Amino acid sequence: MPGWSLDDLAYWDAKIRAQVDALGLDCYPQEFELCNHSDMLAYMAYSGIPSHYPHWSYGKAFEKLKTLYEYGLSGLPYEMVINSNPALAYLMRDNSLCLQVLTIAHVYGHNDFFKNNFTFKSTRAEFTIGTFKAHAERVRAYTEDPSIGADKVENILDAAHALSLQRRRNLAVKKLSPEEERQEMLRNAQAAHDPFKSIHRRPDYVEPDLQKAPLSPEPDILLFIRDHNPYLANWERDLLTVVDEEARYFIPQIETKIMNEGWASWVHREILNAIELPQDLHLEFLVRHNQVVRPTPGGINPYHLGLKIWTDLKRRFDEPTPEEIREHGTPAKTGMQKLLEVRETDRDQSFLRRFLTEELMREMDLFEYEPKGDDLVISKVADEQGWRAVKEQLIRSVGMGGIPVIRIEDADFGHKRTLYLMHDHDGRDLQLENGEKTLGYVYRLWGREVVLETVLAGKRTLLTFNDRGFSAKTLK
Amino acid sequence: MVDTIFRPFRSSEAERSDRSAGDRLRHRQKIRESIRENIADIIAEESIIGKSRDRVIKVPIRGIREYRFVYGDNTPGVGQGDGDSQPGQVVGKNGQEGEGQGEDKAGDRPGVDYYETDVTLEELIDIMFEDLDLPDLERKALRQLEAPRSSKRRGYRQVGIRIRLDKHRTVKSRIKRRFAAERRRRAADEANPIDAARDAALEAATGAAALAAPGDAEAADEDGIHATPAQPARRFPFHVDDLVYRHVTTQMRRESNAVVICIMDTSGSMDTMKKYLARSFFFLLYQFICTKYRSVEIVFISHHTEANEVSEDEFFHKGESGGTFISSGYQKALDIVAERYHPSLWNVYAFHCSDGDNFDSDNTAALRAAHELADICNLFGYGEIKPLGSRYYESSMLNIFRRLDADNFQTVLIERKEDIWPSFKAFLAKDKQQD
Numbered sequence: 001m002p003g004w005s006l007d008d009l010a011y012w013d014a015k016i017r018a019q020v021d022a023l024g025l026d027c028y029p030q031e032f033e034l035c036n037h038s039d040m041l042a043y044m045a046y047s048g049i050p051s052h053y054p055h056w057s058y059g060k061a062f063e064k065l066k067t068l069y070e071y072g073l074s075g076l077p078y079e080m081v082i083n084s085n086p087a088l089a090y091l092m093r094d095n096s097l098c099l100q101v102l103t104i105a106h107v108y109g110h111n112d113f114f115k116n117n118f119t120f121k122s123t124r125a126e127f128t129i130g131t132f133k134a135h136a137e138r139v140r141a142y143t144e145d146p147s148i149g150a151d152k153v154e155n156i157l158d159a160a161h162a163l164s165l166q167r168r169r170n171l172a173v174k175k176l177s178p179e180e181e182r183q184e185m186l187r188n189a190q191a192a193h194d195p196f197k198s199i200h201r202r203p204d205y206v207e208p209d210l211q212k213a214p215l216s217p218e219p220d221i222l223l224f225i226r227d228h229n230p231y232l233a234n235w236e237r238d239l240l241t242v243v244d245e246e247a248r249y250f251i252p253q254i255e256t257k258i259m260n261e262g263w264a265s266w267v268h269r270e271i272l273n274a275i276e277l278p279q280d281l282h283l284e285f286l287v288r289h290n291q292v293v294r295p296t297p298g299g300i301n302p303y304h305l306g307l308k309i310w311t312d313l314k315r316r317f318d319e320p321t322p323e324e325i326r327e328h329g330t331p332a333k334t335g336m337q338k339l340l341e342v343r344e345t346d347r348d349q350s351f352l353r354r355f356l357t358e359e360l361m362r363e364m365d366l367f368e369y370e371p372k373g374d375d376l377v378i379s380k381v382a383d384e385q386g387w388r389a390v391k392e393q394l395i396r397s398v399g400m401g402g403i404p405v406i407r408i409e410d411a412d413f414g415h416k417r418t419l420y421l422m423h424d425h426d427g428r429d430l431q432l433e434n435g436e437k438t439l440g441y442v443y444r445l446w447g448r449e450v451v452l453e454t455v456l457a458g459k460r461t462l463l464t465f466n467d468r469g470f471s472a473k474t475l476k
Numbered sequence: 477m478v479d480t481i482f483r484p485f486r487s488s489e490a491e492r493s494d495r496s497a498g499d500r501l502r503h504r505q506k507i508r509e510s511i512r513e514n515i516a517d518i519i520a521e522e523s524i525i526g527k528s529r530d531r532v533i534k535v536p537i538r539g540i541r542e543y544r545f546v547y548g549d550n551t552p553g554v555g556q557g558d559g560d561s562q563p564g565q566v567v568g569k570n571g572q573e574g575e576g577q578g579e580d581k582a583g584d585r586p587g588v589d590y591y592e593t594d595v596t597l598e599e600l601i602d603i604m605f606e607d608l609d610l611p612d613l614e615r616k617a618l619r620q621l622e623a624p625r626s627s628k629r630r631g632y633r634q635v636g637i638r639i640r641l642d643k644h645r646t647v648k649s650r651i652k653r654r655f656a657a658e659r660r661r662r663a664a665d666e667a668n669p670i671d672a673a674r675d676a677a678l679e680a681a682t683g684a685a686a687l688a689a690p691g692d693a694e695a696a697d698e699d700g701i702h703a704t705p706a707q708p709a710r711r712f713p714f715h716v717d718d719l720v721y722r723h724v725t726t727q728m729r730r731e732s733n734a735v736v737i738c739i740m741d742t743s744g745s746m747d748t749m750k751k752y753l754a755r756s757f758f759f760l761l762y763q764f765i766c767t768k769y770r771s772v773e774i775v776f777i778s779h780h781t782e783a784n785e786v787s788e789d790e791f792f793h794k795g796e797s798g799g800t801f802i803s804s805g806y807q808k809a810l811d812i813v814a815e816r817y818h819p820s821l822w823n824v825y826a827f828h829c830s831d832g833d834n835f836d837s838d839n840t841a842a843l844r845a846a847h848e849l850a851d852i853c854n855l856f857g858y859g860e861i862k863p864l865g866s867r868y869y870e871s872s873m874l875n876i877f878r879r880l881d882a883d884n885f886q887t888v889l890i891e892r893k894e895d896i897w898p899s900f901k902a903f904l905a906k907d908k909q910q911d
Contacts, residue, residue: 006482013480034485042496050495056506057542059499086479093485154502162543298555298567305556365557369567371549376568379552381561394554404545428547437543457550 004097012101012275016108019271024340025112028125029086032104034093040080041065043090047250048082049132053139053242055157079103083114083253084128098277098284105271109264116344117259119252122171128249135242142235156239159441164247166221169400171251181215217407217422220244224408225419225445232445240445255347255399262306263343265293269307295364300394308364309355314339348399356394358387368393396426404430406452419446423454430454432472439465506540512603601763629724636721645720654712734769734823734854736762737812739805741830743780744797750861754829755792756896757859761827764900769823775812779805781835785812801838802830802873806845810852819852827857832873839876850882857886857903 009032020027035043045062046052082088089107091100114120124131139157143150168175176184185208194200218224226232226240253260272285293303314335316324333341346354361382368390370379380386380393395401405424413420419442423430435452442465443450449466460475549570557567632645738758740751766772776791777783783804809826817824826849834842850856860874877887888899 006484009482010480013482017480029479029481031481031483033483036485042494045496052495054499054502056499056502056540059496059501059503060540060542062496062500063503086481158542166545295556297558300554300556365559365561366554367557367561367563367567368552368554370552371570374570375566376553376570378557378561378563378565378567381557381563386563390554393552397551397553402547404547406545423545428551429549431546431548434543434546437541438545441543 004100008097009091009100009104012097013104015275016101016105016271019105019274020108020112020267022274023267023270024336025108025267026116027087027108027111028084028115030089030107030111031086032089032091032107035090036093037069038066040090040092041069043080048080048088048090049129051129051133051136053132053136054143055161056154057161079107081107081110081114082128083110083120083123083125083249085115085125087111087114087125088129096284098281099288101277101281102268102272102285102288105268106264108271109267110260112267113256113260113263113343116340117252117256117347118172118345119255119347123249123252131245131249135246138238138242142239145235148235153239155444156236157243159444160222160240160243162438162441163221163445164243165251165254165400165403166219166406167223167244167247167251168219169251169255171248175220178215182210185210185215213411214408217409219405219407221406221408221421221442222247222445224411225442228411229446231447251400252347255349256351258302258306258309258348258398259343259346259351260306261302262308262310265289265303265307266310266339305364308360309351310339312357312360313342313355349395349401352391352395352398356391358382361387361391366390366394404428409453413451416449418449418451421450421452423452425455429456432456435463436465436470439463440470503540508603510540511600629722631723632720633723634717634719634721636719636723640722640724642720642722646714646718649720650712650714650718653715653718657712733771733773733821734765734825735773735775735813735817736765737775737777737809737824737826738762738791739777739779739783739809739826739828740791741780741800741802741805741828741833742778743800743833745800745831745833746861749863750829750831751792753861753863753890753893753896754859756893757829757890757900758827760896760900761825765825773817775809777805777808777812779808783808800830800834801842802828802834803838803841803845806842806849810845810848813852824853825855826853827859829859829861830873831862832860834873834876839873842873843876843880846877846880846885847882850880850885853884855884855886856882857888859888859890859899859903861890863891 041062043050044065045058052058080090087107087110089103089111091103095103114125139153142148142153189206189208191203191205213228214224222240222244226237226244232240269289272282272289277285293301293307295301295304317331317333317335317338320328320331331338342351342355364382366382366387367378368380368386369376371377380389382390405426406421407424408419409422410420411417421442435454439450439452449464451465452463454461454463456472456474462473462475464471464473555567561567632642736758738761740746740754740758742751746754762772762774774788776786776788778786778791779801780798781801781804785808805828813819813822813824846856846858858873858877860872862872874887874889877885886903888903890896890899
């Protein structure tokens with residue numbers, strides 16, 4: 001063990017916690033577990049959940065991580081934190097004391113973020129570990145059931161995993177019950193209140209189609225199939241539920257990657273600068289910190305981007321420039337108050353939209369690239385004309401923005417129980433091979449023909465998967 | 477103030493609970509399946525022909541991909557430059573983004589899961605031949621010779637590898653040890669009554685607790701320990717001495733021998749492509765026979781109007797010209813078998829590759845020689861190599877050989893390299909289907 005003991009960790013932890021309180025952070029109780037590098041690889045492969053249900057894809061993830069690590073192509077993370085109450089974090093026992101101190105401080109940043117950010121409100125952190133365990137037990141029970149078996153379970157899980165992110169994104173928006181939705185449709189069918197109705201023609205009443213399923217386009221593909229395919233066995237439905245619940249747990253982390261990593265980096269920097277590290281530790285800290293938050297050439301490092309924005313946001317409230325005062329007036333809050341408020345109310349897309357300024361973008365030299373033939377070519381840079389477009393492009397691609405929006409339009413298309421899906425095309429085409437295979441998974445779960453309407457190379461296209469396999473047809 | 481707990485590292489636990497083992501195993505199985513499905517492509521790669529079995533080859537396989545709906549190639553993205561990015565600058569290759577950039581990249585592109593797996597040729601051949609078996613031929617004497625028995629049980633031992641653990645015997649020896657320990661304890665109690673009284677008091681106390689949980693008491697009964705009814709079920713873990721392993725020795729079997737006779741038409745009409753196809757086929761045949769026999773000899777015969785035994789190198793590389801008497805090749809094979817590989821001691825496999833362009837007057841002789849060869853061979857095959865399109869303007873021996881009626885004679889038609897594996901499979905599987 002490299003020159004430190006658990007007592008050392010407890011000593012520094014007490015100092016760090018004093019700073020956590022001084023900053024006004026609000027954390028769950030924290031548990032740290034020391035592990036070795038192969039445990040860490042396993043935790044990473046299982047997204048930090050040690051009791052996750054078995055699936056070959058985690059074996060694949062593990063092999064890949066291990067290979068990359070053994071060939072020195074990637075390092076290991078210093079830490080892994082689980083959004084649960086109490087928060088669970090793993091520390092690598094082979095790390096130096098400085099890294100442990102840095103990591104502990106960083107973990108409190110994540111812990112505070114998990115507890116306070118609004119996107120995590122739906123994750124029920126106090127049940128995290130228990131829920132994942134219960135899921136694993138159910139999946140194992142089906143695997144061991146002689147009438148089901150591992151192959152059938154895998155068959156459903158493969159398909160469900162492919163679709164797990166095809167779901168409504170903003171968990172803070174309430175999902176209407178079927179009855180509420182019906183009421184809503186009837187209400188919408190009524191003519192709106194018109195103060196000049198004496199001179200307007202009364203609009204014709206169009207009867208809403210309440211027989212349709214779904215009533216309005218449905219983004220939750222897994223849940224819809226679970227509830228509307230009568231031929232699924234109970235255990236198949238249950239597996240869809242399991243996969244859906246886990247996706248719901250992980251989506252907030254996808255949606256707040258930049259904020260969360262930036263916040264934890266900001267927190268660890270503040271704390272480590274405040275706790276008066278001995279000089280050698282402090283120098284090592286500077287090196288490590290820099291390794292984590294340095295920009296990735298050609299890409300986006302969420303640690304770097306997030307930290308930049310948090311730092312800038314605090315400065316704008318604590319030490320605004322004369323122009324900023326002219327433009328926005330004197331700040332009504334301290335920088336810290338503002339940070340605590342933002343870490344609660346935003347997610348990556350709104351965070352970037354609100355706080356990524358033109359100056360910051362120019363300083364970081366952000367650019368937009370486009371594919372041209374075999375190359376990726378810079379199309380716009382963050383100058384006066386380009387910065388808005390670059391920013392829009394960035395916002396579009398972060399969080400769940402990288403997942404195409406696909407909704408179920410009709411579950412009984414052509415009265416043949418064909419599932420009609422619609423891709424909400426925003427200029428980005430679907431990748432066809434993935435589209436074909438994923439549509440095959442939808443077909444497997446739905447059990448009848450599945451059609452996906454999308455746009456490929458500017459033309460409306462229908463992708464179909466039925467008992468004859470996959471076909472693509474261009475519409476006029 | 478929040479609570480913090482530090483849990484120390486527990487190495488024993490970490491080693492015991494390797495969660496990912498099962499999932500890794502399943503992933504490997506899937507990779508193996510994928511190699512098997514793509515075996516025709518892999519076989520068609522020239523590089524593996526004629527290489528040593530230990531050689532590691534890189535098999536490109538489509539990784540076991542996890543598909544999702546993702547954006548395609550026309551998707552723009554955002555990156556960070558080093559300070560002086562200008563429009564028009566090339567920053568990367570299309571379609572390669574996403575992979576290798578790791579988590580740091582704002583995952584806006586699909587990664588290309590394109591694996592190369594290292595497989596030894598040996599392993600690859602195992603995978604290839606998993607489904608295949610030698611045709612079951614009516615050769616009783618030979619079958620006795622090759623009776624495969626590589627390992628035999630030879631009693632039990634206390635050391636061994638995990639899969640040979642005999643669970644039944646292990647449990648039994650634990651129970652024995654447990655009874656012995658009980659007896660020892662009771663003897664000690666009698667010798668030392670004060671301790672015994674204390675133990676009894678303890679037992680009474682814990683026994684009361686055990687009564688509160690009747691399941692425990694029952695479990696103790698099921699274990700077959702009736703020594704004292706009030707006694708709680710104590711933990712009595714397995715000890716390393718309890719473990720019993722089956723001991724297996726490798727038994728030397730009698731050498732079973734095989735000879736593969738490769739006969740190739742090297743007349744002027746056999747061009748490089750045809751030779752390459754023939755060679756691929758012979759390679760497979762040779763490798764396959766090698767998996768079945770301990771020692772395999774190989775004989776190369778090239779023929780045009782007359783036949784010669786040649787070296788492997790000559791066989792595959794020497795160009796010849798002239799007309800074709802197929803019978804000459806067969807006659808040479810018969811001679812060699814008679815001379816060196818008597819069928820009562822050797823399993824003989826002969827295979828002939830030709831483009832089927834025989835000299836007409838030789839056909840009767842060829843058919844007769846083929847008959848003779850079929851009589852002495854375990855398996856005799858004829859592969860006609862007709863690169864696509866050439867079938868229509870050349871004569872074919874397939875029609876002639878249709879008249880040869882022998883169970884151990886097979887013909888295949890190879891038109892392109894992708895055909896080699898399927899036709900090879902058909903060649904060896906045919907017999908099995910007849911059963």
